[in-house]
Amino acid sequence: MNYYKQVLTVALWEYRRFFKIKNELLGIVIMLIVFSLSYFGGKYATSKTSEKQQLTVLKDFNPQLIEILSNAFEVETIPNDEMDEYLSRIATQKQGILLLQDGDGFVIHSWKKPKRFKDLQENLKVYCQKEAMAKINLSAQDLENVMRPANLKEVYLYETSTRGRSVLAFFFAGLMIMAVFLSFAYQFTAITGEKQLKITEQIISAIKPQAWMDGKIIGITLTGLSSMLTYSIIGTLGGMLFFQFTGASVSDILNYLYLPSILLFFAFTLMGVMLWNAFLAAIASMITDPNNSGKSGVMLLPLVFVFSSFLVMRDPDDGVSVFLSWFPLTSATAMPMRWVATELAWWELAGSFVLLAATFYLLRKLAAKIFHVSVLISGKEPTWREVIKLARES
Amino acid sequence: MTSTTILQVSSLSKTFKNVQAVQNISFSLQQGDIFAFLGPNGAGKTTTLRILLDIIKADSGTIKWDFDSNESAFPPSSQIGYLPEERGLYTDQPIIRSLVYLASIRGMEPSKARKSAFEWLERLDLADRAKEKLQALSKGNQQKIQFVASILHKPAFAILDEPFSGLDPLNQEKFIEYIRELNEQGTTILLSSHQMSLVEKIAHRVFLINQGKELFNGSLMDIYKSFGQQHILDISFASEVPHEKFRLLPNVENLSPVGTQQVMVTFNPGTELKEILGNLSMMEGITNIKSHNSSLHDIFLNMVKAHQQ
Numbered sequence: 001m002n003y004y005k006q007v008l009t010v011a012l013w014e015y016r017r018f019f020k021i022k023n024e025l026l027g028i029v030i031m032l033i034v035f036s037l038s039y040f041g042g043k044y045a046t047s048k049t050s051e052k053q054q055l056t057v058l059k060d061f062n063p064q065l066i067e068i069l070s071n072a073f074e075v076e077t078i079p080n081d082e083m084d085e086y087l088s089r090i091a092t093q094k095q096g097i098l099l100l101q102d103g104d105g106f107v108i109h110s111w112k113k114p115k116r117f118k119d120l121q122e123n124l125k126v127y128c129q130k131e132a133m134a135k136i137n138l139s140a141q142d143l144e145n146v147m148r149p150a151n152l153k154e155v156y157l158y159e160t161s162t163r164g165r166s167v168l169a170f171f172f173a174g175l176m177i178m179a180v181f182l183s184f185a186y187q188f189t190a191i192t193g194e195k196q197l198k199i200t201e202q203i204i205s206a207i208k209p210q211a212w213m214d215g216k217i218i219g220i221t222l223t224g225l226s227s228m229l230t231y232s233i234i235g236t237l238g239g240m241l242f243f244q245f246t247g248a249s250v251s252d253i254l255n256y257l258y259l260p261s262i263l264l265f266f267a268f269t270l271m272g273v274m275l276w277n278a279f280l281a282a283i284a285s286m287i288t289d290p291n292n293s294g295k296s297g298v299m300l301l302p303l304v305f306v307f308s309s310f311l312v313m314r315d316p317d318d319g320v321s322v323f324l325s326w327f328p329l330t331s332a333t334a335m336p337m338r339w340v341a342t343e344l345a346w347w348e349l350a351g352s353f354v355l356l357a358a359t360f361y362l363l364r365k366l367a368a369k370i371f372h373v374s375v376l377i378s379g380k381e382p383t384w385r386e387v388i389k390l391a392r393e394s
Numbered sequence: 395m396t397s398t399t400i401l402q403v404s405s406l407s408k409t410f411k412n413v414q415a416v417q418n419i420s421f422s423l424q425q426g427d428i429f430a431f432l433g434p435n436g437a438g439k440t441t442t443l444r445i446l447l448d449i450i451k452a453d454s455g456t457i458k459w460d461f462d463s464n465e466s467a468f469p470p471s472s473q474i475g476y477l478p479e480e481r482g483l484y485t486d487q488p489i490i491r492s493l494v495y496l497a498s499i500r501g502m503e504p505s506k507a508r509k510s511a512f513e514w515l516e517r518l519d520l521a522d523r524a525k526e527k528l529q530a531l532s533k534g535n536q537q538k539i540q541f542v543a544s545i546l547h548k549p550a551f552a553i554l555d556e557p558f559s560g561l562d563p564l565n566q567e568k569f570i571e572y573i574r575e576l577n578e579q580g581t582t583i584l585l586s587s588h589q590m591s592l593v594e595k596i597a598h599r600v601f602l603i604n605q606g607k608e609l610f611n612g613s614l615m616d617i618y619k620s621f622g623q624q625h626i627l628d629i630s631f632a633s634e635v636p637h638e639k640f641r642l643l644p645n646v647e648n649l650s651p652v653g654t655q656q657v658m659v660t661f662n663p664g665t666e667l668k669e670i671l672g673n674l675s676m677m678e679g680i681t682n683i684k685s686h687n688s689s690l691h692d693i694f695l696n697m698v699k700a701h702q703q
Contacts, residue, residue: 199482205447
């Protein structure tokens with residue numbers, strides 16, 4: 001049985017083992033339920049707070065201010081001699097807000113800070129501004145002229161990318177994070193779990209460690225990609241529904257689906273997921289017992305790198321961004337993001353991709369070597385020094 | 395019909411740090427053999443098997459596999475079946491899927507593997523549980539599935555490392571039947587085991603290894619001829635065994651207490667039974683004497699003890 005057939009057999013086994021369409025659909029249903037609950041729950045919470053809160057003032061309170069406050073509050077007036085009684089009621093019943101004028105300022109009495117405190121501040125500010133304008137005889141038009149921004153004409157040599165491409169870049173980066181997240185769990189089950197189940201010796205007597213490792217990397221990458229595809233379809237359908245509700249045309253949706261971008265992002269994402277799978281496989285190969293291994297924490301490294309590549313959007317042309325877009329552990333998301341945010345030469349894209357692919361090639365070899373040495377030969381977890389030695393050899 | 399050499403091992407050695415696991419051992423297997431690899435724990439049996447399977451490399455020596463006149467240093471996976479000492483299968487997967495997968499990675503067509511797996515499961519009375527997960531089976535049944543997984547692809551050569559370990563006597567007998575049947579269908583068998591009484595029933599040839607060194611290599615007949623001609627007596631006493639008196643007896647090679655009132659005595663080769671009985675008649679308190687020839691178990695114990703001294 002040749003190498004490719006063995007790799008395919010292992011890859012399909014891993015894929016069928018982990019990718020379960022039933023579970024995938026269940027995940028989407030749960031996601032939709034959570035989304036619906038958050039959306040409608042949020043709406044419900046907001047609708048409750050949109051009700052006007054009651055605000056109490058004394059009979060001699062400024063009528064103009066009462067008129068302004070009525071926009072946001074249900075204003076109630078009480079006789080001046082009932083003030084003390086009202087204040088003691090706030091203490092016993094733990095409700096009620098009393099607003100008093102104190103010279104040029106105001107005093108608020110309440111059991112705790114009111115929910116609509118910001119609205120109150122805003123309305124008091126409007127009142128104070130009107131008072132101040134009246135004092136200096138300033139009209140509303142004059143105030144608008146004072147506040148108007150300077151007239152600035154913009155001329156740039158590089159036109160920034162369309163919004164659609166940026167959305168796509170973030171979409172693919174998000175999918176890659178999801179795929180790496182999934183791989184994190186699967187690699188532990190596929191490699192460390194298999195070692196704990198003592199299956200590896202039987203497998204390795206049939207196929208070479210490299211074929212076994214490549215099969216696992218490809219199988220788990222396929223699992224991640226399948227999840228990505230499922231969520232992409234759901235995302236696109238969700239987007240279409242969103243546009244339907246917002247009344248946008250289908251051409252708006254097509255603006256987001258720019259084929260060259262999709263191909264570029266997909267190539268980088270695919271290679272990125274493969275690279276991280278090889279990395280995770282190498283770490284999982286070192287670990288015999290995840291509960292007692294000091295190396296388990298290293299499995300979280302991919303997330304740090306994936307998130308760090310979002311730094312590119314801050315300034316795509318600074319040194320950090322250029323480094324991240326070439327460094328193989330971050331380039332899968334950083335280079336596509338730079339591509340949408342700034343001008344890049346074709347050789348930068350090609351060079352970064354080749355470096356990414358070469359790193360994947362070496363990492364998968366390292367993973368197979370670590371697995372072979374640590375499990376079958378010495379039967380113990382290799383030290384970091386041994387791993388570095390193996391890395392040099394591979 | 396002339397049998398062909400399917401495996402030729404010459405001067406094999408392997409050292410792990412300061413431990414010489416295998417020291418210059420040589421043996422060969424003919425097509426159709428049931429070859430037993432015997433030795434105490436840590437003797438070097440599993441290391442040798444792993445070297446044969448190319449899982450680990452030998453420091454020196456040569457291995458020559460010959461399947462259908464195609465010689466190679468590495469065993470073709472489709473021709474080899476392997477039951478490792480450390481057992482394990484995918485407990486969270488349906489039995490039939492695991493079996494088909496393990497046969498597939500050894501080159502068997504999935505459809506054929508499925509058919510063959512169902513045939514085996516029928517034999518083991520487990521066909522109706524084919525789609526269940528392995529973890530639902532008893533330990534004994536899991537052992538059976540493990541065995542099937544190692545030979546499902548109908549290998550020309552099967553390596554079975556401790557095939558009887560963890561089995562009850564009834565299942566041990568069943569496994570002997572399976573191995574015998576497999577051999578009759580043309581599979582050459584190399585097995586490693588501690589259970590000498592079981593090995594005796596099926597092995598054609600034995601290789602005894604201790605501390606990485608060869609102690610014996612030959613047929614069962616040869617080992618009995620060379621080492622099994624000694625008289626072994628199980629002697630029971632009414633009270634405690636008088637060990638000091640046995641030490642004074644002539645021609646005693648080995649003395650193994652069996653409880654406080656019984657002892658197994660091995661006499662030097664060539665010692666006459668008449669002479670032995672004459673000497674024993676001088677002892678008081680003997681209630682029973684049972685004589686038997688050396689079993690493989692006895693020979694194994696004696697040889698290992700002699701080698702360690």
